[in-house]
Amino acid sequence: MSNAPQIPVPAHTLAETMLSRRFGRETVNYFSSSPLNRLSFLRTEHPFLSAAIRHPSARFVLLKDLAPLTKSPAEPYYAKHNEVQKLVPDDIYDKPEEDIIKEFDSRKTTPHLVFLGLDETRKQDGLTWNIYTGAPFFALDVTPKGCEEQQTTCKSVIGEMEAKGLSFLQARVVMSFSADEAAVYAQSRALIDWNTRNTFCGTCGNPTLSVNAGTKRACPPTDAALVDQGKCVERPACNTRTTLSNLSFPRTDPTIIVAVISADAKRILLGRSKRFPPNWYSTLAGFIEPAESIEDAVRREVWEEAGVTLSRVVIHSSQPWPYPANLMIGAIAQVSDVEHEKINLEHDPELEDAKWFDVQEVEEALRIGISALGDNAGPEYKGGLRLPPHTAIANQLIRAAVNFDPKSGDSKM
Numbered sequence: 001m002s003n004a005p006q007i008p009v010p011a012h013t014l015a016e017t018m019l020s021r022r023f024g025r026e027t028v029n030y031f032s033s034s035p036l037n038r039l040s041f042l043r044t045e046h047p048f049l050s051a052a053i054r055h056p057s058a059r060f061v062l063l064k065d066l067a068p069l070t071k072s073p074a075e076p077y078y079a080k081h082n083e084v085q086k087l088v089p090d091d092i093y094d095k096p097e098e099d100i101i102k103e104f105d106s107r108k109t110t111p112h113l114v115f116l117g118l119d120e121t122r123k124q125d126g127l128t129w130n131i132y133t134g135a136p137f138f139a140l141d142v143t144p145k146g147c148e149e150q151q152t153t154c155k156s157v158i159g160e161m162e163a164k165g166l167s168f169l170q171a172r173v174v175m176s177f178s179a180d181e182a183a184v185y186a187q188s189r190a191l192i193d194w195n196t197r198n199t200f201c202g203t204c205g206n207p208t209l210s211v212n213a214g215t216k217r218a219c220p221p222t223d224a225a226l227v228d229q230g231k232c233v234e235r236p237a238c239n240t241r242t243t244l245s246n247l248s249f250p251r252t253d254p255t256i257i258v259a260v261i262s263a264d265a266k267r268i269l270l271g272r273s274k275r276f277p278p279n280w281y282s283t284l285a286g287f288i289e290p291a292e293s294i295e296d297a298v299r300r301e302v303w304e305e306a307g308v309t310l311s312r313v314v315i316h317s318s319q320p321w322p323y324p325a326n327l328m329i330g331a332i333a334q335v336s337d338v339e340h341e342k343i344n345l346e347h348d349p350e351l352e353d354a355k356w357f358d359v360q361e362v363e364e365a366l367r368i369g370i371s372a373l374g375d376n377a378g379p380e381y382k383g384g385l386r387l388p389p390h391t392a393i394a395n396q397l398i399r400a401a402v403n404f405d406p407k408s409g410d411s412k413m
Helices: 020-024 046-054 097-102 148-164 179-197 294-306 361-370 394-403
Strands: 059-064 068-073 114-121 127-129 134-141 210-211 214-216 253-261 268-272 284-287 313-321 326-334 353-358
Touching: 046 114, 046 127, 046 134, 059 179, 059 326, 059 361, 068 179, 097 210, 114 179, 134 179, 179 313, 253 294, 253 313, 253 394, 268 284, 268 294, 268 361, 268 394, 284 294, 294 313, 294 326, 326 394, 353 361, 361 394
Parallel strands: 059 134, 253 326
Antiparallel strands: 059 068, 114 134, 127 134, 210 214, 253 268, 253 284, 268 353, 313 326
8 A cells, every 4th residue: 555645546536427527526635535445334243353353464553652653654564463463362353242241351451453444455365255355454552551461462562563673653643654554544543542532431430342343332231340349240320221222432523624715716814823833824624513514613613713704615525634533624615795804813812813815825835835734845935825735635725725716616626
């Protein structure tokens, strides 16, 4: 999966359809369009998972404190099963979920393990299960935590990996991987982080158990650890167990992000927070609140942060953002009247500044002034506006806004 373009180009974006002719080709963002077939309906099939774990083509994304194991900042390292067998024994999926729940013992902890899916591009040496063939991918948390045995084993695996010259990439946001590898990493990080945050039941506060190949958590009705304390093996009643599912599920927090076009379509509204480097501006963003539509959230956030009143809002594209579990819903919006363009930062003090930039200045910044937050702009940059990199949905939205055709109302992307 190496050497792929930084922005995904899945086959469906190149197909010609009536919708693509009417609305343009679909915009696909970094962290999306994973090369893996998730096969979510097989997550309860332990015979399949056992075969996947044991198969020679199985690969593991290792995370330590959510940092991925890498060969270099641009290349993750996928471990083989024999390299992590101390943490992932062959028989880990030999028992059905029902038995694992019945035998739950909170004293015995294991690392978070998540089945990610099959890489079906690797059919020649991959696992074949029914009509599916590919290399199985898993995410594994090797952070030293849990019971003493788990901590010791995790430290041993980490030491062996580092002895090979590998390292865990420490970065606030990892955006240096190829498109395919970034999508696999995003899925791994989001699910490992969710499991880490939900080791206790939100209803009764007792320890939970990972099920469904790491994508759900159960609140077991019994705990063998209670017997050694002279208590009944039955745990106290929990409302979670009265439902049909007896499960908690990974969460995704929807967030809007928007490029705003002026009434005459000649300017674009951008803002900056205090943590941004000099001259670095981006699109406005914020969380969607309960009982709020995407369009209403866009209008509310732009008014709260910049005082600008929007009219039409059009959804453009979306981007998974695994920091920790957001879905960035990108939009293009326009002001209907010059009177509504006045900037006012007195409502919500989140922004340090917001400005209307001429399209020509934005176009020049897209050409020579893009960079990640912690990086320098390109060698041609001599000053002026700076913008997010093309791996950020903000960049895609700004490009769409720059290419907006006020005569036809279309955005030539």
